Amino acid sequence: MKIATWNVNSLRARADRVEDWLRRSDVDVLAIQETKCKDENFPWELFENNDYEVAHFGFSQWNGVAIASRVGLDDVERTFEGQPAFGKGGKDPVQEARAIAATCGGVRIWSLYVPNGRALADEHMPYKLSWLDTLNKLAGQWITENPEAQIALMGDWNIAPLDEDVWDIDFFRDNGMTHVSAPERDAFNAFLETRFTDVVRPYTPGPKTYTYWDYTQLRFPKGEGMRIDFTLASPALAARVTGASIDREERKGKGASDHAPVIVELG
DNA sequence: ATGGTGGCAGAGCCA
Numbered sequence: 001m002k003i004a005t006w007n008v009n010s011l012r013a014r015a016d017r018v019e020d021w022l023r024r025s026d027v028d029v030l031a032i033q034e035t036k037c038k039d040e041n042f043p044w045e046l047f048e049n050n051d052y053e054v055a056h057f058g059f060s061q062w063n064g065v066a067i068a069s070r071v072g073l074d075d076v077e078r079t080f081e082g083q084p085a086f087g088k089g090g091k092d093p094v095q096e097a098r099a100i101a102a103t104c105g106g107v108r109i110w111s112l113y114v115p116n117g118r119a120l121a122d123e124h125m126p127y128k129l130s131w132l133d134t135l136n137k138l139a140g141q142w143i144t145e146n147p148e149a150q151i152a153l154m155g156d157w158n159i160a161p162l163d164e165d166v167w168d169i170d171f172f173r174d175n176g177m178t179h180v181s182a183p184e185r186d187a188f189n190a191f192l193e194t195r196f197t198d199v200v201r202p203y204t205p206g207p208k209t210y211t212y213w214d215y216t217q218l219r220f221p222k223g224e225g226m227r228i229d230f231t232l233a234s235p236a237l238a239a240r241v242t243g244a245s246i247d248r249e250e251r252k253g254k255g256a257s258d259h260a261p262v263i264v265e266l267g
Numbered sequence: 268a269t270g271g272t273g274g275c276a277g278a279g280c281c282a
Binding site for chain 2: 013034
């Protein structure tokens with residue numbers, strides 16, 4: 001079984017590329033982030049025509065997460081329990097469309113789009129940290145309740161856990177950029193303390209191994225990217241992993257997402 | 268090449 005995660009940065013703008021990739025990638029499950037659409041605009045037929053079931057959670061032009069599967073799609077859950085809400089400028093806080101789960105082929109798949117902190121002192125940063133902390137505590141409960149649970153936390157984490165996960169750590173430090181700060185890394189590493197593991201890194205060692213390249217500044221041609229898309233697996237799922245890859249080729253050419261798909265192979 | 272991002276509710280906003 002092959003499972004993958006991909007921040008597509010608009011599913012409608014990327015429909016042809018996503019369909020082409022689905023056909024040649026041969027993945028059984030695809031966790032998608034940033035569909036950037038509401039259910040009413042979602043390209044359901046793209047998946048149905050290729051024999052995938054799909055579940056989507058999106059209610060505005062922002063965020064949006066989905067799971068496509070050809071090995072079953074059961075017990076769909078939109079948002080995680082206690083998922084922090086965010087209200088900009090005093091607006092009523094809402095639980096954003098950043099998390100959807102489904103059980104596919106016996107694996108509990110979570111497609112996650114972790115909030116972008118925007119800036120170290122921005123109000124989005126504590127939101128990001130509490131979002132991760134809440135999810136981690138919940139995920140820890142899942143493992144405690146069932147040590148054999150096969151859980152995949154897949155998506156765009158908007159964190160670069162290691163210095164080598166960005167193209168120039170000094171550039172990030174000197175400019176006070178997000179994704180590499182200690183609080184963000186602590187929030188990510190807390191999942192490792194909960195016994196989730198990054199099952200992709202061992203098969204895709206750095207340095208200079210990335211999953212995202214900014215559209216600006218010719219970042220992709222210059223090889224200046226970031227590793228911010230991860231699959232964290234519960235112990236029982238991690239034990240099944242036989243391989244992983246990052247499809248850097250998919251970042252090439254006109255109409256590419258700024259993120260590459262990340263694939264995990266299960267035995 | 269004095270520019271050089273790309274989505275979205277089409278204008279700012281978001282990443």
